Amino acid sequence: MKGLRQTEVLVIGGGPAGLSASLEAASLGCQVTLVDSDLALGGQLIKQTHKFFGSKDERAGTRGFKISEILLEELDGYKDRVKVHMNCTATGFYREDGVVSCVIGEDEYFRIKPGKIVMATGAQERLLPFPNNHLPGVYGAGAVQTLMNVYGVAPGKRVLMVGAGNIGLIVSYQLMQAGVEIAGIVEAMDRVGGYWVHAAKVRRMGVPIYLRHTIKEALGDRVIAGAMIQEIDDKFQPVGKEIQVDADIICMAVGLTPTCELLWQAGCEMVFVPQLCGHVAQRDLFMRTSHPDIWVAGDAAGIEEASAAMVEGRIAGVGVARSLGKGDSSEHSKRLEEYRRRLADLRGGEVGQKICQGLECCTVNEWGV
Amino acid sequence: MIMDLIEKHPILEFKHGKKVKFTFDGNEMEGYEGEPIAAALHANGVRIYRVTPVKEQTRGFFCAIGKCSSCFMVVDGVPNVRTCVTPLKTGMRVETQRGKGVIAMDAE
Numbered sequence: 001m002k003g004l005r006q007t008e009v010l011v012i013g014g015g016p017a018g019l020s021a022s023l024e025a026a027s028l029g030c031q032v033t034l035v036d037s038d039l040a041l042g043g044q045l046i047k048q049t050h051k052f053f054g055s056k057d058e059r060a061g062t063r064g065f066k067i068s069e070i071l072l073e074e075l076d077g078y079k080d081r082v083k084v085h086m087n088c089t090a091t092g093f094y095r096e097d098g099v100v101s102c103v104i105g106e107d108e109y110f111r112i113k114p115g116k117i118v119m120a121t122g123a124q125e126r127l128l129p130f131p132n133n134h135l136p137g138v139y140g141a142g143a144v145q146t147l148m149n150v151y152g153v154a155p156g157k158r159v160l161m162v163g164a165g166n167i168g169l170i171v172s173y174q175l176m177q178a179g180v181e182i183a184g185i186v187e188a189m190d191r192v193g194g195y196w197v198h199a200a201k202v203r204r205m206g207v208p209i210y211l212r213h214t215i216k217e218a219l220g221d222r223v224i225a226g227a228m229i230q231e232i233d234d235k236f237q238p239v240g241k242e243i244q245v246d247a248d249i250i251c252m253a254v255g256l257t258p259t260c261e262l263l264w265q266a267g268c269e270m271v272f273v274p275q276l277c278g279h280v281a282q283r284d285l286f287m288r289t290s291h292p293d294i295w296v297a298g299d300a301a302g303i304e305e306a307s308a309a310m311v312e313g314r315i316a317g318v319g320v321a322r323s324l325g326k327g328d329s330s331e332h333s334k335r336l337e338e339y340r341r342r343l344a345d346l347r348g349g350e351v352g353q354k355i356c357q358g359l360e361c362c363t364v365n366e367w368g369v
Numbered sequence: 370m371i372m373d374l375i376e377k378h379p380i381l382e383f384k385h386g387k388k389v390k391f392t393f394d395g396n397e398m399e400g401y402e403g404e405p406i407a408a409a410l411h412a413n414g415v416r417i418y419r420v421t422p423v424k425e426q427t428r429g430f431f432c433a434i435g436k437c438s439s440c441f442m443v444v445d446g447v448p449n450v451r452t453c454v455t456p457l458k459t460g461m462r463v464e465t466q467r468g469k470g471v472i473a474m475d476a477e
Contacts, residue, residue: 134428139430143431143453148375151412178378223417
């Protein structure tokens with residue numbers, strides 16, 4: 001293990017939130033180290049082929065992977081201030097000395113002592129318990145998108161999608177664009193969870209959406225060959241006859257949960273907020289957690305859309321710079337006011353109400369510092 | 370075996386890097402340098418990446434973000450390599466991992 005490295009700001013995660021936080025902190029004069037566990041920056045953005053909703057400020061109407069390109073271009077302007085480590089996983093936070101351990105690839109470890117940290121670690125997918133869910137061919141929706149939209153590899157020939165939220169609907173449509181057949185979409189609720197426009201697109205293509213249905217078991221010996229699905233009642237108990245669906249892929253789009261291991265390790269005050277899909281760190285209006293040197297942004301702070309993640313990243317970036325005394329305070333105030341307005345706009349709709357309810361459970365005005 | 374890749378796409382244009390050769394359980398395959406080993410295997414029709422130690426169940430690609438351990442394989446003799454986030458290099462020896470894997474100890 002090499003010696004201890006130093007950085008003013010360590011940003012963990014190079015998705016929409018982490019990129020935005022890095023850019024914002026760098027633009028105010030901070031030296032930033034950005035680590036990302038993937039082989040490319042941009043997080044989930046690089047696989048989003050659909051046009052974003054939200055507001056003009058957050059590039060509504062632009063496809064996700066284009067937004068990623070725009071952010072990376074902006075990052076190019078801060079080469080002297082932002083040091084990027086790819087394929088680099090932050091593996092631990094050590095409370096006694098504030099050191100973060102990282103590993104590049106599988107075995108190149110290093111330790112780094114940051115002044116401030118922005119945790120923009122994103123989310124991980126949920127899985128449902130059902131027999132044979134371990135068989136190769138049961139893939140997360142994010143993984144399916146990575147295969148087909150980043151690397152141009154069709155995940156299979158015929159896919160059963162589980163979950164009719166936005167991700168399930170969008171990925172079904174993307175699979176069809178890649179020439180893959182959709183056997184159907186299974187949804188436990190009695191209505192489609194995602195936006196109507198996405199549901200309409202797949203219905204127009206003739207894809208059946210099985211509402212009030214669940215996957216009973218996956219079929220196959222060594223790899224997936226299909227699934228049994230069944231209708232469920234109001235108490236989610238199976239009723240009616242089982243339907244056998246032939247498929248070589250079962251794609252799980254049943255939601256995400258914040259990735260928060262490092263926040264737990266750091267001893268941040270955590271709270272379970274169903275509206276934000278899991279345990280999240282308590283934060284103030286600058287996105288600072290209860291740990292004075294740790295900020296949080298994006299899905300790691302609660303599951304929401306990439307548009308909001310980008311603004312939260314910007315806010316965390318200003319917050320970090322402000323606490324380091326970088327940039328002048330009128331500039332901080334101006335930017336914060338602008339970003340908070342943008343967040344409020346993004347959360348103005350019906351979906352935003354749920355988010356706002358969740359945020360009320362985990363937000364303080366400002367920690368007594 | 371010829372790689373099964375998406376050729377026509379209404380939105381995306383795939384820019385692959387250099388094509389390189391590697392082996393999977395001794396069979397020669399082609400993939401693109403710098404792309405994840407798991408993606409290259411998938412394009413070559415490989416679905417089973419490891420077999421679990423106790424129940425001997427098959428595991429394959431799953432999360433694609435280096436978190437779930439489903440795609441652990443033996444790469445150039447090293448077990449438990451996260452093939453979904455490990456870039457492919459020319460001449461790599463990729464093998465199905467059976468059980469926990471054995472870490473080769475240097476004879477000192």
